[in-house]
Amino acid sequence: EVQLVESGGGLVQPGGSLRLSCAVSGFTLSDHCMDWVRQAPGKGLEWVGRSRGKRYDYITQYAASVKGRFTISRDDSKRSLYLQMNSLNTEDTAVYYCVRGAYDTSRPDFWGQGNLVTVSS
Amino acid sequence: DIVMTQSPDSLAVSLGERATISCKSSYSVLSTASYKNSLVWYQQKPGQPPKLLIYWASTRESGVPDRFSGNGSRTDFTLTISSLQAEDVAVYYCQQHYSFPISFGQGTRLEIK
Numbered sequence: 001e002v003q004l005v006e007s008g009g010g011l012v013q014p015g016g017s018l019r020l021s022c023a024v025s026g027f028t029l030s031d032h033c034m035d036w037v038r039q040a041p042g043k044g045l046e047w048v049g050r051s052r053g054k055r056y057d058y059i060t061q062y063a064a065s066v067k068g069r070f071t072i073s074r075d076d077s078k079r080s081l082y083l084q085m086n087s088l089n090t091e092d093t094a095v096y097y098c099v100r101g102a103y104d105t106s107r108p109d110f111w112g113q114g115n116l117v118t119v120s121s
Numbered sequence: 122d123i124v125m126t127q128s129p130d131s132l133a134v135s136l137g138e139r140a141t142i143s144c145k146s147s148y149s150v151l152s153t154a155s156y157k158n159s160l161v162w163y164q165q166k167p168g169q170p171p172k173l174l175i176y177w178a179s180t181r182e183s184g185v186p187d188r189f190s191g192n193g194s195r196t197d198f199t200l201t202i203s204s205l206q207a208e209d210v211a212v213y214y215c216q217q218h219y220s221f222p223i224s225f226g227q228g229t230r231l232e233i234k
Contacts, residue, residue: 035223045163045171045214047223061221097170106218107177108161111170 002026004098004112011118016088020115022081022098030054030076033101035108036083038094048096051081055104066092088119123148123217127226133234140202142229144215149195152219159219162191162200164211165228171214175200207233 008020022034033056036048049062051072060072071084081098095114102109124147134140150159158178163171173182175191178198188203202209210233215226 044228045225047225050223063222107159108216108218109173109176114170
């Protein structure tokens with residue numbers, strides 16, 4: 001059974017840092033691209049970034065709103081995806097989801113339950 | 122960047138009636154290599170992650186009731202619920218994964234009339 005479980009969220013002050021983790025099970029992480037998507041309270045969905053799979057040399061891509069502040073990484077041996085978030089501001093307050101891409105394609109096929117990050121003083 | 126625009130923003134439909142949501146992209150999301158449209162539809166209920174309904178614009182995800190259908194190509198897409206059920210009350214999103222940055226429509230809130 002495929003599972004994606006996000007963790008690491010919480011309350012952080014503006015300017016601070018936080019690292020989210022997404023623990024995966026039920027599939028081989030290196031075979032899949034993985035996205036982070038966020039949703040601010042009461043708002044729509046916003047793509048944050050992507051980590052491609054081993055076949056594509058784990059290339060990462062980011063939304064303009066987070067580029068230079070957020071970094072996606074993964075440890076396939078630990079079956080985990082990470083989102084390092086630096087220089088956080090109040091606009092980064094959101095539920096963060098990790099999303100799996102279907103095998104050998106870019107299409108999304110499975111979402112985690114999400115993890116709330118609140119940036120506030 | 123590809124901009125995804127959904128219409129309407131909100132929709133009220135009677136139980137058993139048809140509901141149709143439109144999604145327009147500012148650029149074609151049709152791959153000439155695969156001849157597939159990189160367009161996905163989701164349903165989201167409060168407090169839950171989005172649920173995948175339709176991928177490649179018209180392929181229904183396993184387990185999704187057949188009253189949900191997706192159509193369209195290139196820049197114009199629709200999600201249709203043929204006979205609205207009470208459990209279909211939700212916000213619906215389209216998403217393109219054809220090019221970066223990946224983008225979503227703003228969402229359409231579906232309610233019972």
